[in-house]
Structure formats: C-alpha cells, structure tokens
C-alpha cells in the first residue's frame with residue numbers, strides 16, 4: 197500500500213548507455229533517489245553530466261541500462277520493461293520549449309483537453325483544467341488562444357496546466373525556464389513549485405539556475421560517468 201510519506205518516485209541504481217556495440221558509451225553514472233509527494237528535487241551538474249538522460253528515463257522515453265524506476269512503489273520501468281500504458285498519466289513532463297507541448301494550429305485548451313482525455317479516459321475535463329489553471333495562475337481565457345498567441349511565460353504556465361491536469365504522481369521538468377527572461381523565469385518556477393507542492397506531486401527539476409535549485413526541497417548533483 198502507498199502511504200502519504202512513501203516515495204512517489206524511486207530511482208534505484210539507474211545507469212544509461214548511448215549507442216550500441218563498439219560505439220556504446222556510459223552516459224549516466226549509477227543514480228539513486230527517492231522523492232516523496234509534494235517534494236521537489238533539483239538535478240544539477242555540468243553540461244553532459246546526464247541530467248536530460250535521467251529526465252528521459254523517468255519519463256519513460258528511454259530505458260535504463262541498469263537499475264529500475266518505481267512510481268508509487270510500483271515498477272515503472274527497467275532495462276527490459278517500458279512504463280505500462282494504463283499508468284502513463286502518472287508521470288508527466290514540462291518541456292524546455294513549451295511549444296513542444298501543444299499542437300500549433302489548435303487552441304491551448306484543445307491540446308490540453310485532448311491530452312487529459314487520452315491519459316485519463318475521462319471525457320469531461322473542465323474541473324481538472326480549471327483547478328490546474330488556477331494553481332498555475334493562468335487566466336482561463338488565455339487557453340482559448342493558440343500557442344504562438346501567448347507570451348513565453350504564459351505558454352510555460354499552460355504547459356504546466358497540461359502536465360498536471362491528468363493527475364500525475366510525478367512531474368519531470370527539464371530546464372523549463374531557460375528560454376525565459378530572469379523575472380518571468382522566477383515567476384514560472386515559483387508557480388511550478390507551488391502547484392506540485394499543493395497537489396502532492398513529486399517534482400524532478402533539471403536546472404542550471406542556482407536560485408531555482410535553492411527553492412527545491414533538495415539538490416541532486418550528478419557527474420558524467422568516468
């Protein structure tokens with residue numbers, strides 16, 4: 197049984213290898229980590245340390261070479277097993293470029309509704325989207341615009357709404373504010389931290405920004421494998 201204090205995300209001895217055969221190269225040193233509901237962990241380290249690789253493994257976009265990832269104490273992925281389809285809503289991502297989260301020709305609302313329906317099987321998305329937008333401090337009317345008709349900060353808040361509305365246990369944000377000016381980046385990362393805390397979501401946040409890392413519950417520094 198999962199209790200309030202048991203980890204939402206467990207990363208146990210995970211490593212990564214890029215390439216095959218003679219070209220195979222270790223790209224993530226053995227990494228272990230627990231994040232409880234509502235906690236946030238900043239993943240920091242030099243360029244090439246493996247931060248995005250760790251984010252991709254947690255999202256289920258690539259498999260670890262060793263180790264395993266658990267979500268809510270239940271196996272999420274291993275070197276031989278992808279995340280199960282019916283649990284995909286449990287881990288959501290906020291990308292570096294918020295435009296990547298949306299279909300360019302659609303309103304933000306349509307992309308969000310479609311993602312929530314696909315991931316939850318629920319047809320009525322209204323209350324989920326309204327609550328997520330309220331917590332992300334995004335005016336609901338802005339969701340009627342297309343991705344290029346809002347500011348970078350508004351688009352990133354909308355990407356946060358898209359990620360939290362399906363009800364994930366874990367949110368993975370890979371450099372979510374690096375394309376924004378310092379003041380907007382500050383406000384957007386504050387919103388991300390408060391939404392996840394409020395909803396009891398575990399946040400894995402890849403960042404180069406020390407002021408963002410400082411606001412997280414903990415920092416995990418990773419180094420490239422030797």
Ligand SMILES: Nc1ncnc2c1ncn2[C@@H]1O[C@H](COP(=O)(O)OP(=O)(O)OP(=O)(O)O)[C@@H](O)[C@H]1O
Nearest residue numbers: 214215223224241242243244245246247248249250
């Ligand atoms: N598709 C790929 N093919 C081969 N090697 C890759 C690939 N993607 C990443 N790598 C390598 O894996 C290592 C880790 O890359 P990763 O993108 O995870 O680092 P990072 O810490 O996120 O870096 P940055 O801060 O620059 O974004 C690097 O040495 C990189 O060159």
